[in-house]
Each structure stands twice: as structure tokens, then as C-alpha cells.
Amino acid sequence: MAKIEKKLIANNKKAYHDYFLEERFEAGVELHGTEVKSLRMGKCSIKEAFVRIENGEVIVYGMHISPYEKGNIFNKDPLRPKKLLMHKSEIRKLIGKLAEQGYTLVPVEVYFKGSLVKVEIALAKGKKLYDKRQDIAKKDMRREAERDFKVKNLY
Numbered sequence: 001m002a003k004i005e006k007k008l009i010a011n012n013k014k015a016y017h018d019y020f021l022e023e024r025f026e027a028g029v030e031l032h033g034t035e036v037k038s039l040r041m042g043k044c045s046i047k048e049a050f051v052r053i054e055n056g057e058v059i060v061y062g063m064h065i066s067p068y069e070k071g072n073i074f075n076k077d078p079l080r081p082k083k084l085l086m087h088k089s090e091i092r093k094l095i096g097k098l099a100e101q102g103y104t105l106v107p108v109e110v111y112f113k114g115s116l117v118k119v120e121i122a123l124a125k126g127k128k129l130y131d132k133r134q135d136i137a138k139k140d141m142r143r144e145a146e147r148d149f150k151v152k153n154l155y
Helices: 013-018 033-040 088-098 129-154
Strands: 006-011 019-029 050-054 057-061 082-085 103-113 116-126
Touching: 013 019, 013 103, 013 116, 013 129, 019 088, 019 103, 033 103, 050 088, 057 088, 057 116, 088 103, 088 116
Parallel strands: none
Antiparallel strands: 006 103, 019 082, 019 116, 050 057, 050 103, 057 082, 103 116
16 A cells, blocks of 8 residues: 655644644645635645534635635635545544543644545643743754754764
8 A cells, every 4th residue: 555645734833832733633635626726826824724523524724725826706705714625533532532621623734645635633731831831842842952962063
């Protein structure tokens, strides 16, 4: 069986900074033709995006897909809510988890899997300010260690 290649379009670095990502899910996206063409050119942003479940449907808000330049009347609103395609059992599982205090859904990355556009969403718990400070301190320590290691290896 051939492995299907994953071509990244956009990722959400802010999600890693603001949340503890606990469980990840892959979902398809309901798109129109010009939106897919725009995604092929890499014109997508999910920095301010969030996911909600309404009437048993998973919907992503704030996912910005720039209008296709060569498109005309067929271009859609760049910020329109987009329906995510998931199995009903997965949606029920998410609804159960979201009922717990402090959980939310955030889109982590958008990518092509073969010819299909997929969004990876994560079940996330918000970080407190001190958690963010700890992450920044760890990152700084790692960077310092790498710098020291690099300097030692030059001599």
C-alpha cells in the first residue's frame, strides 16, 4: 500500500503557544472550486480560527482563504464558516469531551492528503500565564544549550 503524501498549506503556531493539545482529529473540509485553487497556491491562514459544533455539525470559523485571483463571480467570502467532514462517532466523542470544563477545539494545520484538503483539529485545554512562561523558559534554555554546543564544536 502506497503512503499518501501530506503537503502542508498552513499551520497554527499560536495554538501550540496558547493551548495544551491533547487529542488530534483529521477532518475533510467542504469547499468550493475557487477556494481549492487558492489553497493550491498556499493562500490560507488559520491563526485566528476556531472550531464549534452546532446541530451535530463541526464548523470552522475564521479560517481565511484568500480569493482566487483568476476567479470572478465564483469567488466566495474569504472568512465564511466552513463545514468540517467527520464521522458521527468522532463528533459524539468530541461533544462529550467539550462538555468537560476548559476544553476547546482548535485547528492545528491545513494540508493536502493526496488531492483532498484536510484540517487537523485538536482537543485543547487553555494554558495559564505561568504555563506559557515555563514553555518560553524551556525554549530559551534549549536554544542556549544548542548555541553552547555549536560554539564548542567549532574549536
